Amino acid sequence: MAIEKILKDDASEEKGERARMASFVGAISITDLVKTTLGPKGMDKILQSTGRGNEVTVTNDGATILKSLHIDNPAAKVLIDISKVQDDEVGDGTTSVVVLAGELLREAEKLVAAKIHPMTIISGYRMAAECARNALLQRVVDNKENAEKFKSDLMKIAMTTLSSKILSQDKEHFAQLAVDAVMRLKGSTNLEAIQIIKKPGGSLMDSFLDEGFILDKKIGLGQPKRIENAKILVANTAMDTDKVKIYGARVRVDSMSKVAEIEGAEKEKMREKVKKILGHGINCFVNRQLIYNFPEELFADAGILAIEHADFDGIERLALVTGGEIASTFDNPESVKLGHCKLIEEIMIGEDKLIHFSGVEMGQACTIVLRGASHHVLDEAERSLHDALCVLSQTVNDTRVLLGGGWPEMVMAKEVDELARKTPGKKSHAIEAFSRALVAIPTIIADNAGLDSADLVAKLRAEHHKEGCNAGIDVISGSVGDMAELGISEAFKVKQAVLLSATEAAEMILRVDEIITCAPRKREDRM
């Protein structure tokens, strides 16, 4: 008898070998897609959105590329997901994690073809991942105690991260920017406090870190353009008409004169509010909401700088830098903390006027102004800088540092190889495969740089056979070099996250032996 149909129409089911094949193919093709962006000589991708305007993004950032892809293959979705998590968690290594997971699956495919059960491969991979992590742990450098050295570590990490991005030409400049910005955070990972303002024009080299704080706003009309020793009140209050918040209240009048009276009372109320604000003894007032013309005029009369409509982030950052608190009521001037700064002035960047707060008290927040030829460049620069900032802020918390340039992969591969030799049974094949997947990363870096990868990696492997070797791939000169001397470093946390999530993802995909796809939800035909 014919086999009964169990699933709905259009639903499909793939089993065993075919299912495995589908997931391998999906995962590996995603890997091949982002592979070419890996390393300092990696290439960029152009992404064109299907939405209105067909916006174009040029990027080298793995997470950004993968995020914009519309994928149907479930295994590929797993990889995109890990890259996204990597981005959220450590900020960098988004490409590496996908490439490593892809390479692990590529090796696994060969093993499956050689009739090794996926579960055996998984247990081998697990042992290998644990071993690789331990190998890294043994070789980490922790310069937490030595502030000077730590700072140079940070600098190196920033340069390494930036070297694969569009900013690589001016990486020293930007690394300095990023390190300075992160050092100001004093250990917090709240990158919100670092504001990045993008202004087209000028060149990337013109970008700068501002010690103080820049607010992308204009100063109200007729108010002072420059204030020294400013006392700032940061507020979040309605400065248009103060609505009566008691529900159901309404004004009912029976003559025109009454209207005028009420209006007068309203104005009086606002005047009083302004007076109360003035009572704080301030000379600068920043509000999150609109300031209407009338109170603005009052402020101008009192010679106070009033800035309206500063957004939420702006307000919070301003409160952070100046040390003031965000106020919404003004009845107790003595207990409201005011913010202070040495100088407020209007500055020009390109054609735009901005307000600059300098000489601030707390200095936890800062602003990076990016300049560049076009929006695309600026967007990519922002993403690169964001990556660097993320990595640095994570490194400040977890100060362990590794060398870069394929060095960690080689160290891990060597240890894993040794483990494979010691392990009896079929697992050793899987462990060996793990080490091959690790070596694939330096190979790809070399390939992308147009170097003879086979030769270089072989040399590297030979170098690594010696104890305490610092050899990695020097892409610039195209040879094997000492990574410690070249100052190429990476954060341990990033490497560890790459290793663990890639193994986890590979394991997840390997365990699958059946794919059931439900019928796609019927959509209205948009044609």
Add this chain to the structure above:
Amino acid sequence: MALAFDEYGRPFIILKEQDQKTRLRGIDAQKANISAGKAVARILRTSLGPKGMDKILQSPDGDVTITNDGATILEQMDVDNQIAKLMVELSRSQDYEIGDGTTGVVVMAGALLEQAERLLERGIHPIRIAEGYEMASRIAVEHLEHISQKFDFGASNIEPLVQTCMTTLSSKIVNRRKRHLAEISVKAVLSVADLERKDVNLDMIKVEGKVGGKLEDTELIYGITVDKDMSHPQMPKQIEDAKIAILTCPFEPPKPKTKHKVDIDTVEKFQTLRLQEQKYFDDMVQKCKDVGATLVICQWGFDDEANHLLMHRNLPAVRWVGGVELELIAIATGGRIVPRFQELTPEKLGRAGLVREKSFGTTKDKMLYIEHCANSRAVTIFIRGGNKMMIEETKRSIHDALCVARNLIRNNSIVYGGGSAEISCSIAVEAAADKYPGVEQYAIRAFADALDSVPMALAENSGLQPIETLSAVKSQQIKDNNPHYGIDCNDVGTNDMREQDVFETLIGKQQQILLATQVVKMILKIDDVISPSDY
């Protein structure tokens, strides 16, 4: 087609629009149903056991789920066939009742159907088969009771519980950290369990997940986590010995339900109204302050002004906290949910040793931890993992483990796993079969064969020779008269499940057999399927 003829030889129409329906009758209907049931079981068969594989399920919207949990697979499969739907129900009811063994129950039902098909071919009436199955299942359940063992555990000796949870977790993707997770699950269940009444309210255990970090970072929090942050960025991020006011009223002027209007027609009225409004805010904050609260948790939003006043008076606050979380907080901190400011009293405040805000990763994700609560009965299991699917799967696995631990607290009898219980039952049923005169004997024997299919699937999934392994274990069980021999899935080297510490709960196993038998009986009794055909 069902056609009846009257005395003139004209066809009677019995069903409405008869020619548009397809109809299967008698043995054909039974066979079709059985093959559908078997097809579902076949899908799940490979997921059984510690070496079972996972399935990728793609939902109609394209979301991907990767899982090993039988109930989840079937639920998301979107089946169309009626009989297949029965199997889905079967697995779901096992999930509701026991929480674990959702795959096993379907495999068992599939095997029973397969055996029934053979008996049908030999001309045995389906009802007789169903009756035979019923008898056999009774024998099996009794036998399980017989071979089960009680074990003791207490708050100090959780090892047996942990071992049982580990057996459950070992078939999931999280088995890398099964020890860790099993301990977490057991501790969580014990801390909410009422050991005297043998009752566990699993609602008190909140399972939260956040992507990032690694599985090792999964932790048990003796308290509550709330996915919110302080309402004002400058409020303190950490409060010790917090006294928490739990409010369900907004920090806003009242909004009476009845329609009303406040008319303002003079300047004086306008001003008094304004003053009143200010006073209202002041009063609200003052009331919270007066009762001695050091933290306000509110279900609704705050007005900007209220927010600042709170900040100003050093009263940290959290807004927009969901109703369920609010209840959990109230339970955990021993506070009362207060619907009006007037009703705030010091006794109604909840207490927690530590409230802190914690941020994750590079994004500005923040969570609020409420720990060291006055009443530590509510706990949270906080899962971290490499990606979203991993977290979801971990959640499901933890759920299974929690259910198992709960079942053990309800009834501390266990049977040994690894297929040993099924093999032992199969031997007992086989032996009992000969005592029954009549056709049922065959059905009972078939039941015994079906019981063998679970250990067989286990052996198959573990890459062992199924028939060879099973027969070896079976003869060993009979020879030594020891029901603890099972399939050595993990290649440990011993068949004795007692040494391997592989346990399952007795009620879980019993339920599996009972449920599977019931569904099979139901399917066997169907002899006519009428369904609208496609055109």
